[in-house]
Amino acid sequence: NAGVTQTPKFRVLKTGQSMTLLCAQDMNHEYMYWYRQDPGMGLRLIHYSVGEGTTAKGEVPDGYNVSRLKKQNFLLGLESAAPSQTSVYFCASSYSLFGPNGQPQHFGDGTRLSIL
Amino acid sequence: DQQVKQNSPSLSVQEGRISILNCDYTNSMFDYFLWYKKYPAEGPTFLISISSIKDKNEDGRFTVFLNKSAKHLSLHIVPSQPGDSAVYFCAASSNAGGTSYGKLTFGQGTILTVHP
Numbered sequence: 542n543a544g545v546t547q548t549p550k551f552r553v554l555k556t557g558q559s560m561t562l563l564c565a566q567d568m569n570h571e572y573m574y575w576y577r578q579d580p581g582m583g584l585r586l587i588h589y590s591v592g593e594g595t596t597a598k599g600e601v602p603d604g605y606n607v608s609r610l611k612k613q614n615f616l617l618g619l620e621s622a623a624p625s626q627t628s629v630y631f632c633a634s635s636y637s638l639f640g641p642n643g644q645p646q647h648f649g650d651g652t653r654l655s656i657l
Numbered sequence: 658d659q660q661v662k663q664n665s666p667s668l669s670v671q672e673g674r675i676s677i678l679n680c681d682y683t684n685s686m687f688d689y690f691l692w693y694k695k696y697p698a699e700g701p702t703f704l705i706s707i708s709s710i711k712d713k714n715e716d717g718r719f720t721v722f723l724n725k726s727a728k729h730l731s732l733h734i735v736p737s738q739p740g741d742s743a744v745y746f747c748a749a750s751s752n753a754g755g756t757s758y759g760k761l762t763f764g765q766g767t768i769l770t771v772h773p
Contacts, residue, residue: 545700572759583661583746583763584701591758599760631700638689638750638759645691646761648700 543567547632547649554622554656562617562652564632572635573615574599574646575607577628584631590615622656629653660684661749663764670771676734678767680747683728687749691761692721692732695744704745705732737771744768 545566554560564573571592576584576599586599590609604626606618615634619626633646662681670676680690688709693701707714707721707730714721720733734741748761 574760576763581666581765583663583765584748584761585763586760589758589760597758600762633700635759638752645703645706646759648693648702650698650700 545632545634545647545649547630547652549652550650551653552655554619554654556622556624556656558622559618559620560622560654561619562630562632562654564615564617564634564649566613566615566632566634566647568634568647569612570634570636570647571612572637572646573609574633574635575605575615575617576631576633577601578631578651579628587617587630624656627654627656658683659765660687661747661762661764663745663747663767665767666765667768667770670737670769672739672771672773673736676732676737676741676769676771678732678734678745678747678769680730680732680764681728682730682749684749684751684762685728686751687762688752689750690721690723690730691748691750692719693746693748693763694741695746695766701746734769737769739771739773742769742771 574589575587588607593612630652632649635646691706692704695701744766747764
């Protein structure tokens with residue numbers, strides 16, 4: 542049981558290039574999230590999805606797009622990469638956090654992205 | 658505006674002693690709090706949580722205390738072990754209106770080092 546898998550693990554891009562980060566979960570979770578972690582900033586929410594075909598903006602959505610075409614996959618896209626997007630990106634998934642069956646988010650191991 | 662703050666970037670403790678990690682929040686709508694542990698090159702893993710209707714929650718060596726009036730929570734690890742050395746993040750969420758979808762707001766993290 543893999544949990545949350547992120548690909549790739551590392552990538553170096555040049556400014557202006559585009560790329561897509563893939564997140565896959567095998568726990569049948571409804572909710573999926575993309576965060577970025579920068580030094581001294583903790584994790585900040587970029588976009589999230591509450592179900593297949595739905596997406597919503599988080600705290601820092603500018604410069605990113607997402608898609609959730611299949612329940613198990615959540616894609617994060619950078620259309621025109623900028624040096625400010627150099628970061629470690631984490632994907633997470635969960636059932637509802639609240640209620641009698643509430644569960645915390647499960648995280649992948651991250652994608653380290655450098656934009657030159 | 659940092660809604661969740663961990664003001665101590667690092668903490669060093671001797672094996673067998675108590676580790677106390679602190680977290681402050683400003684948003685009075687937060688009603689669920691979590692602690693995550695993160696090793697290098699891995700994603701955060703859930704450690705322990707507490708609902709705002711409680712002031713204490715225990716799980717083995719880990720205890721989380723919540724002081725709602727002070728908007729402060731702390732994580733106690735007793736006894737501390739070298740394997741506890743990691744970055745610890747506190748996170749908060751709000752179920753207000755039932756539309757938070759489990760979104761988490763993270764603190765900056767505290768690096769805990771437990772010396773043998």
